[in-house]
Amino acid sequence: MKSDRPIGVFDSGLGGLTVVKQLQRILPNENLVYFGDTARIPYGTKSKWLIRRFAMEDALFLSEFGIKLLVVACNTASSSALPLLQSRLDIPVVGVVEPGAQAAVVATKNKRIGVIGTSATIASSSYTRSIKKRMPEADVLGQPCPLLVPLVEEGWLDDEVTVLTLKKYLKPLIEAKADTIILGCTHYPLLEPVIRRIVGPDVTLIDSGKETAKAVRNILNASNLLNSSDKQGEDRYFVSDSPEMFAKIGSLFLGRSLPEVVRVDFDRFLVENSSSPLLQNIEVIHVE
């Protein structure tokens, strides 16, 4: 397999750009292709079978670029669809949950770990399972925070409404004396300064996106798939709704302006691929 093949990254929308930012920081020579499913965002309030279907469609689209590794840069999709993607694709598939859980287990001293995320991520208990696998005696407290994504997308990053909302959501974690809190949604790193003020200096905040970038580097290294080129890697961006809206808010997440963003009609992967064997029996897995 040629090492200059791109890394594929998908998310329900913009949030995965925080993962791209970390990937570009530690793997500057890798080529990247990103898909944001902005026509169907958000995933976090939707059902498990639907999230699985969307995730598989996103993966199928990125597969067309001959990617060497797929990053599921969305906590919701990682929580509900990772085993499905790993079982049906023939490349490594890396989610954001395992790296985040691993880092939390390393960081915690009192073995009390808080997780904040979308309703779907918390309902899936993916972080709890992943932490307990490594540290069975850990106390894991999950807190669904459905308002945080809309608050970030409204741009109210340090508004009194955001502070009040975060105080409500974080209260049970503070009361339970969690010494480590996982930011279990790619939007949340933008709220890190406010969260830090509320929880104080002694709580470790885990950015799953940052941990995921490290995991990707380790896997590529172990599989001898790191790009041997010493040129700056290229990054390409595709979305399923308006490219203009994506590019505008996207720069906030990426920390710099984006190159051209291209819209893909979702018909392309829905209509042509709906008979794909990869899309069959997703509901059967749901019933398990």
Place this chain on the structure above:
Amino acid sequence: MKSDRPIGVFDSGLGGLTVVKQLQRILPNENLVYFGDTARIPYGTKSKWLIRRFAMEDALFLSEFGIKLLVVACNTASSSALPLLQSRLDIPVVGVVEPGAQAAVVATKNKRIGVIGTSATIASSSYTRSIKKRMPEADVLGQPCPLLVPLVEEGWLDDEVTVLTLKKYLKPLIEAKADTIILGCTHYPLLEPVIRRIVGPDVTLIDSGKETAKAVRNILNASNLLNSSDKQGEDRYFVSDSPEMFAKIGSLFLGRSLPEVVRVDFDRFLVENSSSPLLQNIEVIHVE
């Protein structure tokens, strides 16, 4: 045309149930079929061409039930897709914008009208156009309120976060001395008590859903299409994501528990109908 044919109602999700509630109140003998596009909710943050496409697909699905009239019970879809639907369907299509605008024009004394809605509804200027057509000298102030739908769906109907958020959103309308405010999103009637406390007793609040139900009655009456049966009408509910989630929160909107809710795979209207002439050239209209 037989008068016992159902009225079709669609919305991006749950909000349209507030319109159903009003329809059942004043037209208790009518049969209803409702579609909530919960797989792709929300519409209010998406682009105009995508909203048009979704709206046309929703209309195509409901057309299969032989509906005699279509209610677009979603302010976002009414704002962006009503002319498209009216030009391509051969039944009356009623949106929520015109009835709400009409009621506001009748209610205002100082000709200063505020409109609150989703980002897409306000960006479309649909209420402003509709009001100015009837009262060219009116001052219309639109205020996008993207956080209100997530707050309602979180169930924080009378929470301090909701009060603070509404105070921020309503401040420009109060300062502009609007004497009439249109609740330009079907979720907002659930926030009416809090909004009333903030704006005081002298501001008229217009519930577009309530006005739309009256408009439907007038059109059916004028077209001799009112159901002549004296039996209680039947209502059927379809959604594109989990029926359980819909039924649970839906009772909040409908004010009573829902009958069976059925999930429709959106493949059904996407894949089979994507060659439909009704779905062609939606983007061309976008470019106009």
